Amino acid sequence: MKADPKGVLTGSHYLDGDHACCEGALAAGCRFVAGYPITPSTEVVERFSARIPRVGGIFIQMEDELSSSIAILGASWAGVKSMTVTSGPGFSLMMEHIGLAVMLETPCVYVDVQRGGPSTGLPTLPSQADMMQARWGSHGDYEVIAISPSSPQECFDMTIDAFNLSEQYRTPVFLMMDECVGHMTEKVVIPPADKIEVTPRRYTKLPPGKYLPYKPDRDLVPPIVKAGDGYRFHVTGLTHNEKGYPVMSADCQETLVHRLVDKIRVNAKKIIRYEEEKINGADVIVVSYGITARVAQQAIELARKDGVKVGSLRLVVVWPFPEKRIRELAGKTKAFVVPEMNYGQIVFEVERCAAGRAATFLVPHGGGTTHNPEDIYKKIMEAAG
Amino acid sequence: MSRTEIKIGGFGGQGVILTALIIGKAASLFEGRESTMTQSFGPEARGGACSAQIVVSDMKVRYPYVTVPNVLVVMSQEAYTRFEPQLDENGILLIEEDLVKSGPTRGKIRAFSIPATRFAEELGRKIVLNIVMLGFFTSVTKLVDADAVRKAIRDTVPKGTEELNLKAFEKGYEYGLNKLKEEKKKLG
Amino acid sequence: MKKEHPGAPLLRMDRIPHIWCPTCGIGTTLNCLISALSASKLDLDKVSVVSGIGCTGRGAGYIKLDSFHVTHGRAIPFATGLKLANPKLKVIVFSGDGDIIAIGGNHFIHAARRNIDIVVICVNNFNYAMTGGQVGPTTPLTANATTMPFGNYEKPFNLPYLAESSGAVYVTRWTALHIRRLTGAISETLNKKGFSFIEVISPCSTIYARRNKLGDGLSLMKFYHDNSEIKHGANTRDVNIEFQKKIVVGKFVDIEKPTFLEARDEHYRRVLGEKYQPYGGIG
Numbered sequence: 011m012k013a014d015p016k017g018v019l020t021g022s023h024y025l026d027g028d029h030a031c032c033e034g035a036l037a038a039g040c041r042f043v044a045g046y047p048i049t050p051s052t053e054v055v056e057r058f059s060a061r062i063p064r065v066g067g068i069f070i071q072m073e074d075e076l077s078s079s080i081a082i083l084g085a086s087w088a089g090v091k092s093m094t095v096t097s098g099p100g101f102s103l104m105m106e107h108i109g110l111a112v113m114l115e116t117p118c119v120y121v122d123v124q125r126g127g128p129s130t131g132l133p134t135l136p137s138q139a140d141m142m143q144a145r146w147g148s149h150g151d152y153e154v155i156a157i158s159p160s161s162p163q164e165c166f167d168m169t170i171d172a173f174n175l176s177e178q179y180r181t182p183v184f185l186m187m188d189e190c191v192g193h194m195t196e197k198v199v200i201p202p203a204d205k206i207e208v209t210p211r212r213y214t215k216l217p218p219g220k221y222l223p224y225k226p227d228r229d230l231v232p233p234i235v236k237a238g239d240g241y242r243f244h245v246t247g248l249t250h251n252e253k254g255y256p257v258m259s260a261d262c263q264e265t266l267v268h269r270l271v272d273k274i275r276v277n278a279k280k281i282i283r284y285e286e287e288k289i290n291g292a293d294v295i296v297v298s299y300g301i302t303a304r305v306a307q308q309a310i311e312l313a314r315k316d317g318v319k320v321g322s323l324r325l326v327v328v329w330p331f332p333e334k335r336i337r338e339l340a341g342k343t344k345a346f347v348v349p350e351m352n353y354g355q356i357v358f359e360v361e362r363c364a365a366g367r368a369a370t371f372l373v374p375h376g377g378g379t380t381h382n383p384e385d386i387y388k389k390i391m392e393a394a395g
Numbered sequence: 396m397s398r399t400e401i402k403i404g405g406f407g408g409q410g411v412i413l414t415a416l417i418i419g420k421a422a423s424l425f426e427g428r429e430s431t432m433t434q435s436f437g438p439e440a441r442g443g444a445c446s447a448q449i450v451v452s453d454m455k456v457r458y459p460y461v462t463v464p465n466v467l468v469v470m471s472q473e474a475y476t477r478f479e480p481q482l483d484e485n486g487i488l489l490i491e492e493d494l495v496k497s498g499p500t501r502g503k504i505r506a507f508s509i510p511a512t513r514f515a516e517e518l519g520r521k522i523v524l525n526i527v528m529l530g531f532f533t534s535v536t537k538l539v540d541a542d543a544v545r546k547a548i549r550d551t552v553p554k555g556t557e558e559l560n561l562k563a564f565e566k567g568y569e570y571g572l573n574k575l576k577e578e579k580k581k582l583g
Numbered sequence: 584m585k586k587e588h589p590g591a592p593l594l595r596m597d598r599i600p601h602i603w604c605p606t607c608g609i610g611t612t613l614n615c616l617i618s619a620l621s622a623s624k625l626d627l628d629k630v631s632v633v634s635g636i637g638c639t640g641r642g643a644g645y646i647k648l649d650s651f652h653v654t655h656g657r658a659i660p661f662a663t664g665l666k667l668a669n670p671k672l673k674v675i676v677f678s679g680d681g682d683i684i685a686i687g688g689n690h691f692i693h694a695a696r697r698n699i700d701i702v703v704i705c706v707n708n709f710n711y712a713m714t715g716g717q718v719g720p721t722t723p724l725t726a727n728a729t730t731m732p733f734g735n736y737e738k739p740f741n742l743p744y745l746a747e748s749s750g751a752v753y754v755t756r757w758t759a760l761h762i763r764r765l766t767g768a769i770s771e772t773l774n775k776k777g778f779s780f781i782e783v784i785s786p787c788s789t790i791y792a793r794r795n796k797l798g799d800g801l802s803l804m805k806f807y808h809d810n811s812e813i814k815h816g817a818n819t820r821d822v823n824i825e826f827q828k829k830i831v832v833g834k835f836v837d838i839e840k841p842t843f844l845e846a847r848d849e850h851y852r853r854v855l856g857e858k859y860q861p862y863g864g865i866g
């Protein structure tokens with residue numbers, strides 16, 4: 011399906027990542043945003059609140075992140091594409107509703123413009139320290155989809171991707187930005203509406219009475235309905251059967267949670283996205299994501315000048331993690347170097363998949379600014395031996 | 396030069412960010428080059444100080460921040476004191492001369508000053524001081540094409556103020572050209 | 584022939600028997616809601632019920648309408664999203680005092696302040712029953728609770744007063760004994776625009792009454808009968824509840840005020856004129 015031109019600001023713009031994310035949401039057809047101000051994400055909702063009365067839709071500034079993170083679920087069940095936007099402390103408050111979104115299989119987008127933590131941390135400065143929280147932050151077992159943009163243009167493009175994936179898999183999708191991409195201004199090209207693909211909601215074709223809210227299609231995703239269409243359906247955060255009714259049993263838990271997890275795992279091949287460069291024959295592969303991938307590129311070029319064979323694997327979709335690819339590469343390269351703006355998160359995934367067949371080096375950074383490319387360069391040289 | 400780093404410093408209300416935005420936009424949208432603009436949101440953005448940075452490049456900008464500016468534009472004493480030591484020793488220093496008392500220059504730094512506030516006042520709006528500085532920047536550094544900057548000004552400033560801003564731009568631009576001539580004479 | 588429950592068309596009969604104890608007031612309240620809905624002229628396909636967590640929170644699971652059983656305390660913000668995204672829906676929150684007023688208290692006052700067009704039915708049983716009888720924001724002074732084993736010393740909220748001062752346009756209180764009046768009140772709110780609040784004082788014979796030695800279901804009803812005092816228009820300031828003292832019931836507030844969406848619409852029409860794109864939901 012093509013984008014609704016009403017929300018598409020076609021043209022070349024000079025925008026920061028936050029503003030670009032808002033435009034991406036509008037282009038994707040998002041017509042409901044609930045949010046609570048928090049640096050460095052606030053510009054997204056500021057722009058949305060200014061744009062939406064002229065596009066047609068709703069913005070509401072809720073009383074906190076708890077309410078924002080569930081108001082968007084209510085809106086989604088009314089059939090409207092919805093999003094909330096936050097940063098560290100707010101993201102922590104949203105965790106319970108990420109679980110609810112997973113459990114109710116509600117399409118929606120959560121944007122986290124990462125800043126330094128823990129706690130209030132560095133409100134105006136970047137980090138990438140919420141990557142594991144995005145994966146594991148809510149209680150219980152589940153899988154999510156998380157995307158990591160590295161420029162304002164990608165903030166635009168990938169917000170659309172996030173909405174599309176959330177519709178395709180009936181799941182919350184995270185756009186894991188950071189303060190650096192959020193506040194950096196670059197050229198953003200917004201294509202005409204008829205060049206933007208948007209995934210429509212997967213509404214059931216069955217009539218009321220025949221429809222079961224959690225009976226999955228072949229790809230393990232159940233078709234959806236919306237409130238007001240006569241289905242008189244029930245959804246609950248309790249463990250439930252295909253009818254959506256609570257069933258407190260180990261069997262039902264197994265069926266449901268297994269499917270929720272498999273829904274992403276089985277389709278992972280279609281969801282995973284990464285960009286490789288000069289991987290073949292590389293002695294060292296730098297695995298990076300988000301803004302750090304750009305900074306790492308500079309380090310990679312320095313090392314290449316010194317004659318080191320360095321490849322780059324940039325994770326575009328971070329969750330689900332490209333396990334298979336890392337396993338393959340572990341047999342071919344000497345070492346992985348993983349720079350990230352935290353003290354070690356995605357590096358553990360790389361290490362797990364490398365399983366001792368390639369050395370894994372972390373280039374940690376506490377956040378507050380990006381890495382100095384020099385530090386990544388040094389680690390590449392060390393890894394190259 | 397494939398990567399040029401520019402830093403602009405002043406205090407809040409002078410239009411520091413807007414100036415950076417216009418430079419970045421001129422390069423990115425009207426010249427077909429790449430540029431990345433960042434602003435200080437950190438604690439240094441408090442207390443009235445304000446700064447913005449632009450990286451202009453013919454290739455994709457990777458590292459987004461400015462570390463050793465090739466051009467420094469200062470519109471406050473504080474910005475001068477704070478950022479001058481960071482300036483590349485082959486760099487260009489542009490000074491608002493009524494607001495900044497500068498010391499001797501280091502290395503091969505070329506310094507140029509302009510009474511931008513006075514010029515802006517003569518044009519009737521002190522607020523266009525930043526655009527006078529922008530004109531000055533454009534002619535002295537030649538980093539960004541003047542027509543691209545003019546387009547970016549039209550595209551950025553509030554409706555109805557385009558003519559005033561363009562006048563301010565030309566004022567600074569002309570003054571810069573003269574300064575370059577003076578420099579040439581001096582160097583023989 | 585087996586006689587069908589009169590509420591059957593609006594009950595998920597495939598989920599009956601329900602989990603509520605005999606003589607509990609929650610089922611009675613749900614019945615009143617169902618009667619009011621059945622008698623109303625609303626298109627019931629366009630009615631949604633949202634519940635949080637707790638004994639009352641199970642309400643959404645039994646009513647045969649679009650129904651949502653969400654997280655603890657957050658039924659109101661879910662309902663807010665649902666209603667604003669599709670203004671054609673009638674959205675009813677059906678939940679307990681702990682859910683709506685303690686963990687969800689902040690959402691309650693803000694939804695009332697914004698005058699979000701929803702009906703909030705709050706079943707007040709004076710304690711956290713599902714978790715075994717802990718003290719709540721409505722537990723009367725001196726009443727016993729598992730986490731107030733020597734009697735409650737925390738002053739409870741007076742819910743009608745809280746609702747009115749937060750901005751609710753319709754505020755009423757009944758007990759589970761006042762079936763007709765409660766049904767009538769719900770009917771009124773179904774046709775009312777804005778944030779409507781219905782407090783239902785409800786017997787929890789299994790937990791609260793037992794712990795406080797208040798007798799069985801019948802004696803609880805008798806207590807309501809003997810101690811309820813109907814005072815329409817009473818000043819909500821004066822309707823706080825003391826342990827085993829009289830309960831003032833009635834309709835306290837019924838006013839008109841622009842809802843969130845009406846205020847937004849009116850405002851944007853004025854300031855944006857032609858450029859404003861009114862929003863009426865999708866589908």
Ligand code: SF4
Pocket residue numbers: 602603604606607608609638708712713786787788789790791
């Ligand atoms: S525990 Fe109390 S509130 Fe819960 S169902 Fe039983 S009587 Fe009702």
